[in-house]
Amino acid sequence: MIYLLTFFAVLILVDMADKVEDKKIRWLLLFVSLALLSGVAGVRATSIGSDVDAYQKPLFKIAKEYTSIFDYLSNRTVRRFEIGYTLITYLASRIGDIHVLFFINEAIIVFFTFKAIWHYRQYVSVQLSTACFLFVYYLRGYDIVRQSMAMAALLYMVTLIEEKKYLNAVLIQIIAILLHKSAVVGIGMAFLYFIADSYLERVKKYLIIIISIAIYTISTNYRQIFLKLNDVFPGFLNKYLVSKKLFWASKEGFYESKFMYIFSAIFILALALVMKKHINIYKYYFFLYMMLLAMIGALIGGQGHYAYRVFLFPEAYSIFVFPNMCKLISNDGKSQFIGRVMMYAGLLFYWYFVFVLKNQGEVYPFVMG
Template identity: 25%
Template structure:
């Protein structure tokens, strides 16, 4: 656990410095230094860290390494893997046969797009705080869902073009994201959705969406039975708090509520054209916790493209408070995200990224 916290802190420190420097060359040098720690840890990890490493990550790279030309890559991988992801495998494999190097490069690509997206707003909010939120929310997931995490990071950058209302760059970047994971095609809907929400500017509609999502989620999860179980009236339902399926989703649902509640309690101050999509993102984040139960197994992963912009919520709130409240809300907000990270990835072992092990790291040390 400690190694994650150390690399998150180190990376965020460099990025904090980068976000406050006006010189472009110095800024990107610091961004590179911010990327290195998280890319290094992703690269040197054992192949048991992240389920998908053994599902496709390791074997795909080793097979590509044995191919002389891109066209000679096994047809199975050509059909199963997206071209952008395969091409990155191929390029890295021309320099090394180590899949660990590839995992590090893939993480570096992912974080490049995340940090590039954050820097767009460096003069409007403490973007280093958004990076911390990203690490505690998505970094461990990216050690498992490698292709989709890269696609989500690219879509996050595409959202900056939606914010600026630049359609063509938005379409190009989303198309690029699709070359890492085909599910990113749903992100094409972000631009028209962004325009629609900016025009409506109806927080009543947002509240209606929130209430409907909450009611549906709680009904599906049989909340009455859960309450009975906690009261000891029916032990048969106790697994709703303990299992990694039902109880996991209920707890995850409850954990996601604080930030949307804060955001909407101060809606008169925060609710504006520029942040309407952020409000929508927070709504989707809450509903997405029940998506597997409501829609299907892949629903939550697809909704991630609409949820990822929620990393801007805490820094945006802090940017519109006085210095005293910035510290209070910022500290409490990060405590919430750290608690979320601990419960999900450390306590529950979500995505199989804890405990972290690395034979390579042990050899270096």
């Protein structure tokens, strides 16, 4: 219940911030929203979030034992993780207990995500984008912490590229990599953005065809692809697959992947039917690239673990795509209201199914620490 109360309180605050004209009040409302989400994450018990025992608690314990930051960074266990995250852990250990670390982790995620949401507000409803973030991605920040921080940073990085603040974008890209090495895919995302922003219409369309072919190839020949990769890179199957067998890890994993595949297809349908009419053409192509890549991730999600997580970066753009599905109905007030109700119902169902019934990331129920 604490999660839902927090979500709807934040949605009210964000909606007020979007409508108020006074900038000081607007930023105050957004700051309170950030503090509320970070505060809930900060006061949770250490049993919430599977990555807490995996590396957050061990790193924090080590940080507490060292007075010298250089000795801390030289520790064998600490060196296994990205220096950006280990420095954040050390900073939190100087301030207080592990709950301070939880707070800082979530504050970084929410800050970068809010910056991106606010950037796209003229194309996508701020409230609906925030709802998508809260119900789909917020609790992932309790589990896959480092990657969630990097994902949020890359969302913000692309907005800086759009504003032609290239030096700032490079800085955020570096920060993202220092939080999680997989964020190096941000370089590819930037490349796709420049293609989408170019005047080379043929290149844009050919790239869509290439990605679509990749989706079809992976969906029909994934077993052969994994076998070939294992020939080229011995040990690939052991490292990157949930199961050593070239079948879905389980029936549950198979249906979950197909479930995500269907949702990805719906996102692309929303793009094709709606977003091209409502947003700049380069944003349309860029979002389309991201959703097509998300489909590839959904297809291999039941088989490849680490490989799939790379595709979480483009998948995050669903928070800007899914809200536009409301426009599939109509733009009049009554139809828009019905569309919003349907979207919130869908998000609630997803949240309940993934985080309550399946307890993904071990984040439910909420317990205070």
